[in-house]
Amino acid sequence: MWVLDETTRMLLPAPTVVAIAAWDLVATGELFRHLFDSLSREFVAFSWALTAIPLGIAMGWWKSVHEQLDSLVEILRPIPPLAWIPLSILWFGIGDMQNQFIIFLGIFFPILLNTITGVKGVELNLVRAARCLGAGEGAVLRRVVLHAALPQIVTGIRIGLGVGWMALVAAELVGASSGLGFMINDARTLLRTDIVIVGMITIGLVGLVLDLLIRELSHRMLPWSRSLHH
Amino acid sequence: MSEVNIRNVTKIYPGHSPKDAPVLALDDISVNIADKEFCSIIGHSGCGKTTLLNMLAGFEQPTAGNITVHGETVGRPSWSRAMVFQDYALFPWLTVEQNISFGLEMKQIPKEKRQSVIDKQIRLVGLAGFEKRYPHQLSGGMKQRVSIARALSVDPEVLLMDEPFAALDAQNRAIMQQEMGRLLAQADADVRKTMVLVTHSIEEAILLSDRIIVLSSRPGRIKEILMVDLPRPRNEDDPNFIALRHHLRELINEEVGAVE
Numbered sequence: 001m002w003v004l005d006e007t008t009r010m011l012l013p014a015p016t017v018v019a020i021a022a023w024d025l026v027a028t029g030e031l032f033r034h035l036f037d038s039l040s041r042e043f044v045a046f047s048w049a050l051t052a053i054p055l056g057i058a059m060g061w062w063k064s065v066h067e068q069l070d071s072l073v074e075i076l077r078p079i080p081p082l083a084w085i086p087l088s089i090l091w092f093g094i095g096d097m098q099n100q101f102i103i104f105l106g107i108f109f110p111i112l113l114n115t116i117t118g119v120k121g122v123e124l125n126l127v128r129a130a131r132c133l134g135a136g137e138g139a140v141l142r143r144v145v146l147h148a149a150l151p152q153i154v155t156g157i158r159i160g161l162g163v164g165w166m167a168l169v170a171a172e173l174v175g176a177s178s179g180l181g182f183m184i185n186d187a188r189t190l191l192r193t194d195i196v197i198v199g200m201i202t203i204g205l206v207g208l209v210l211d212l213l214i215r216e217l218s219h220r221m222l223p224w225s226r227s228l229h230h
Numbered sequence: 231m232s233e234v235n236i237r238n239v240t241k242i243y244p245g246h247s248p249k250d251a252p253v254l255a256l257d258d259i260s261v262n263i264a265d266k267e268f269c270s271i272i273g274h275s276g277c278g279k280t281t282l283l284n285m286l287a288g289f290e291q292p293t294a295g296n297i298t299v300h301g302e303t304v305g306r307p308s309w310s311r312a313m314v315f316q317d318y319a320l321f322p323w324l325t326v327e328q329n330i331s332f333g334l335e336m337k338q339i340p341k342e343k344r345q346s347v348i349d350k351q352i353r354l355v356g357l358a359g360f361e362k363r364y365p366h367q368l369s370g371g372m373k374q375r376v377s378i379a380r381a382l383s384v385d386p387e388v389l390l391m392d393e394p395f396a397a398l399d400a401q402n403r404a405i406m407q408q409e410m411g412r413l414l415a416q417a418d419a420d421v422r423k424t425m426v427l428v429t430h431s432i433e434e435a436i437l438l439s440d441r442i443i444v445l446s447s448r449p450g451r452i453k454e455i456l457m458v459d460l461p462r463p464r465n466e467d468d469p470n471f472i473a474l475r476h477h478l479r480e481l482i483n484e485e486v487g488a489v490e
């Protein structure tokens with residue numbers, strides 16, 4: 001009985017034990033160090049993934065570009081970011097680059113696909129209105145198509161950051177020496193389930209905060225968009 | 231001198247899928263619209279009114295025949311032929327004044343001058359106090375005012391309007407028609423534009439036009455062209471108005487018979 005009890009306690013620690021572990025991790029600054037590393041990877045990958053916006057606009061706007069790239073995108077898109085981990089370790093070794101690459105893949109495709117959808121959905125009459133007000137092709141793209149597609153692009157960014165965040169933790173489980181994913185995997189090898197749980201809760205909370213942040217930001221910046229107002 | 235010259239214009243749309251038959255939307259339309267004339271196009275839904283307007287704007291090309299403005303063939307869209315759309319087509323991310331400013335920016339008009347044009351247009355269409363509003367904060371009638379102001383701001387030679395008041399409720403529609411009529415009555419020759427109005431309202435056409443082109447249904451052909459020789463502003467109770475309305479209604483009812 002006693003052995004079973006002890007095992008249970010180890011596998012599923014009491015909330016108080018988790019709270020104490022959380023306090024220790026915060027007090028020593030360890031939690032924030034890992035969180036900071038994870039967030040900076042997400043951010044760097046996100047910056048790279050923004051290239052999906054011009055690419056998506058080009059693919060959504062010019063049929064010829066779409067024809068050229070669509071099959072490539074359709075083949076790459078269903079491959080889960082995690083399936084890239086082995087190859088990416090060979091390419092980049094273990095470390096930031098490799099992690100960022102996995103996260104990048106997670107963020108890139110949602111932004112790309114949503115941008116394409118957004119551009120294709122731009123009302124024809126808005127484009128026509130711009131043209132008969134004297135807008136050339138460049139002005140139509142910059143001043144009309146980009147803006148009209150922005151709510152959909154922001155949706156892509158929201159989804160992408162979420163997928164990227166999930167991919168990040170998984171990438172860190174395998175190939176990192178810091179970050180929240182590393183922290184919980186490291187704690188596992190020491191049987192510190194309390195730390196594992198603190199790490200999991202942190203990951204969940206940060207994911208939630210990121211999502212709320214994007215929502216709030218998009219409401220402020222796109223007050224005109226009906227699709228974002230739910 | 232005739233400003234807009236539509237000569238033997240036919241428009242055939244390919245079917246939506248290869249199996250569908252092509253649609254003959256307009257069949258051999260020829261008409262001249264004079265400088266500063268207000269010309270209405272009236273006819274049943276689907277008779278090709280929007281198609282004709284889109285070709286005047288340069289959004290679509292005729293399948294046969296050609297359209298010239300001041301002797302130049304209409305190619306791509308240009309600010310010299312501005313369009314007012316039935317669904318307003320305002321840029322939802324821009325405020326009222328930014329929407330009006332759009333065409334001025336495209337024409338690279340310097341900032342100081344832009345502001346005075348915007349102010350003038352806003353006063354003209356009665357939108358003072360709403361400059362900073364976004365389109366979604368405006369009623370339908372106000373949106374259409376913005377759309378008209380935006381089209382006029384670039385100082386086009388021809389103003390094209392596709393059922394601009396059709397989406398408004400009856401009361402707002404009447405107000406907009408009255409105001410448009412008043413504007414036309416007041417406008418000096420040098421600020422008046424050549425205007426082409428697509429409508430399916432007989433009263434609207436008589437109230438505003440110098441000439442009314444009646445299109446037949448499927449395919450769209452010119453059925454009759456009527457001069458409206460009534461003094462402005464026009465009065466719906468005027469016996470001449472009533473007679474003209476009666477005549478137009480008969481022409482249009484014949485077309486219902488023809489389709490069925």
Ligand SMILES: Nc1ncnc2c1ncn2[C@@H]1O[C@H](COP(=O)(O)OP(=O)(O)O)[C@@H](O)[C@H]1O
Pocket residue numbers: 243244246253254255273274275276277278279280281282
């Ligand atoms: N882009 C298009 N492709 C195919 N058929 C079209 C297209 N636009 C209009 N049509 C057809 O052409 C005819 C005339 O349409 P339209 O000009 O919109 O009429 P109206 O504005 O008088 O209601 C209709 O039968 C319509 O279905």
Ligand SMILES: [Mg+2]
Pocket residue numbers: 279280281
């Ligand atoms: Mg129409």
